[in-house]
Amino acid sequence: MTRTSKKLTAGLFIVTVLTLGGLSLRSLANYGAAEKLDPINGELARDLESHYDDQFPVRDLGTNIWAAINYLVFDEGRPGVTIGRDNWLFTDEELFPATDNPELIDTNLERVAEVSNFLRARDIPLVVLVVPSKARVYTEKLGDTRPAPEMQALYPRFLERLKSEGVDAPDLLGELERAQVEGTQVFLRTDTHWSPAGAEVFARHASGFIRHSLDKQSWGEQTFVTTLGEPIRHEGDLLNYLPLDPLFEHLAPRPDRFNKRETVKAKSDESASDLLFSEQQTDLVLVGTSYSANPLWDFPGALRRYLGKDLINLAEEGQGPFEPMTEYLQSEEFRTNRPSLVLWEFPERYLAQPIESEQALAWFGNNSHQLAAATNRNPSISEEH
Numbered sequence: 001m002t003r004t005s006k007k008l009t010a011g012l013f014i015v016t017v018l019t020l021g022g023l024s025l026r027s028l029a030n031y032g033a034a035e036k037l038d039p040i041n042g043e044l045a046r047d048l049e050s051h052y053d054d055q056f057p058v059r060d061l062g063t064n065i066w067a068a069i070n071y072l073v074f075d076e077g078r079p080g081v082t083i084g085r086d087n088w089l090f091t092d093e094e095l096f097p098a099t100d101n102p103e104l105i106d107t108n109l110e111r112v113a114e115v116s117n118f119l120r121a122r123d124i125p126l127v128v129l130v131v132p133s134k135a136r137v138y139t140e141k142l143g144d145t146r147p148a149p150e151m152q153a154l155y156p157r158f159l160e161r162l163k164s165e166g167v168d169a170p171d172l173l174g175e176l177e178r179a180q181v182e183g184t185q186v187f188l189r190t191d192t193h194w195s196p197a198g199a200e201v202f203a204r205h206a207s208g209f210i211r212h213s214l215d216k217q218s219w220g221e222q223t224f225v226t227t228l229g230e231p232i233r234h235e236g237d238l239l240n241y242l243p244l245d246p247l248f249e250h251l252a253p254r255p256d257r258f259n260k261r262e263t264v265k266a267k268s269d270e271s272a273s274d275l276l277f278s279e280q281q282t283d284l285v286l287v288g289t290s291y292s293a294n295p296l297w298d299f300p301g302a303l304r305r306y307l308g309k310d311l312i313n314l315a316e317e318g319q320g321p322f323e324p325m326t327e328y329l330q331s332e333e334f335r336t337n338r339p340s341l342v343l344w345e346f347p348e349r350y351l352a353q354p355i356e357s358e359q360a361l362a363w364f365g366n367n368s369h370q371l372a373a374a375t376n377r378n379p380s381i382s383e384e385h
Contacts (some may be wrong), residue, residue: 006329010069081241087253088141089238091192094133095147097352105150106323108351111163111364115325115344116167118367124339125214127297128159131194131207131291131347134187137176155348170209188256191236193290196261196297203302210307212343223266224305226298228259234296263301265310283337287325288315288345299345311343321346322355 057272061167069305082090085127112128119126132155135147146152155173162169176186179201186198194202234254242253254340263277282306286292292299314333316324355361 039126047181052195052237081238082138082142082145084138084141084145085143085347086141086189088138088189089191089236089241089253090135090138090142090145090234091238091349093353094135094349097148099354101354104354105154105157105351108353109158109356111245111322111355112162112167112346113165114364114367115329116165116372118329119342122301123340124342126166126167126344127206127210127214128162129202129220129288129343129345130155130162130169130172131202131345132173132176133349134192134194134349136173136348137180137187138364151349151352153363154351158348158351164385168209168213170206172209173204175205188236188258190232190235190253190256192238193236193294194297194299195258196255197258197340199291199297199299200261200302203299204306206301207306210289210341216307216309216341219307222304222310223265224263224298224301225306226261226263226305228261230259231257232260233257234347239372260296261298261301262295263298263305265304265306282310282312283340284309284311284343285328285339286313286343286345287321288343289319289321289324289347289350290317291347292345293317303343315345319357320350320353320355323360324359326357330363 079351080092082092082095085091095321095324116126133151135142136155159171180186183195184201185195186201187194211219233255233259239253239255242362286300286303291297292313294317300311300315305308312333314324314328316327321344355364
């Protein structure tokens with residue numbers, strides 16, 4: 001290195017350091033200390049440090065650069081996402097068990113059976129709507145990645161256990177695969193969830209199964225109408241694992257686009273009494289996850305339209321399938337408004353996920369103790385369950 005190049009390199013280094021230092025000092029200029037922070041015990045220093053870290057310009061720069069390198073060179077994102085072919089993203093929850101506990105899947109299958117037995121003891125029918133994983137439907141988009149063996153066996157294992165327990169559950173994997181082959185995108189490319197079109201395919205065939213298996217042809221037909229809105233740009237939840245924004249946003253997979261749907265009761269079906277008492281007259285309950293709770297997919301609306309019957313949607317986002325169900329079974333709604341049918345939307349991957357809710361775990365513990373006590377008093381109960 002010549003003397004001139006050494007000076008140039010040193011000069012660039014000094015300029016870079018001074019520039020970043022100046023930018024960092026700007027973050028201190030807009031610092032406003034909260035009231036009553038004690039400088040003696042270090043509260044003020046910790047608050048200032050936290051503010052400085054949040055505003056430090058190099059942090060976002062480094063995050064963006066490292067994310068771009070991982071994505072472009074290694075075809076990887078943050079832990080939690082698998083990058084497939086053609087910019088398809090998959091959640092690792094569909095590919096690998098969440099824990100090393102080999103008994104977790106069996107435990108969760110037993111918990112599903114407990115819910116079924118709880119409802120059966122009260123003569124309330126249950127239909128479990130098992131949602132096949134996106135990785136199962138779009139295997140060809142996974143590239144060289146393959147799910148762990150226990151995850152590959154999860155869906156058929158789930159349906160087999162439900163059948164052995166006498167629980168109604170339609171096998172709709174083939175219908176989703178058929179729709180996909182025929183050109184319908186049934187899952188979103190950048191999101192864990194199904195597309196509105198995929199939700200409709202699932203709802204249509206699930207409704208046919210429900211009507212046939214439970215002899216619900218006698219349901220009074222209600223008419224629901226679905227309208228399509230303008231196309232929307234949807235940045236899927238899996239893009240959060242690729243922190244390329246804002247410097248390298250153009251490198252990220254493009255967001256999904258779809259027409260938002262909305263389903264409402266046809267006005268010709270709405271009388272004054274319907275509008276006043278519709279909630280009390282609805283005794284069909286849907287419990288589930290964000291596949292049912294998020295209005296973007298319009299899954300409950302599609303079910304209403306194909307069933308010809310209104311329903312109460314008690315699904316919740318971000319809670320998994322067990323917590324909303326146990327909350328409902330302990331609720332005043334369940335005690336005072338007896339459902340004629342409970343639909344439980346249940347993505348298959350949650351069988352390999354531990355339950356995080358203490359309330360849900362407590363319900364299963366209490367239910368098991370009550371069943372054991374009842375069995376001891378009357379041995380014939382064990383045969384019924």
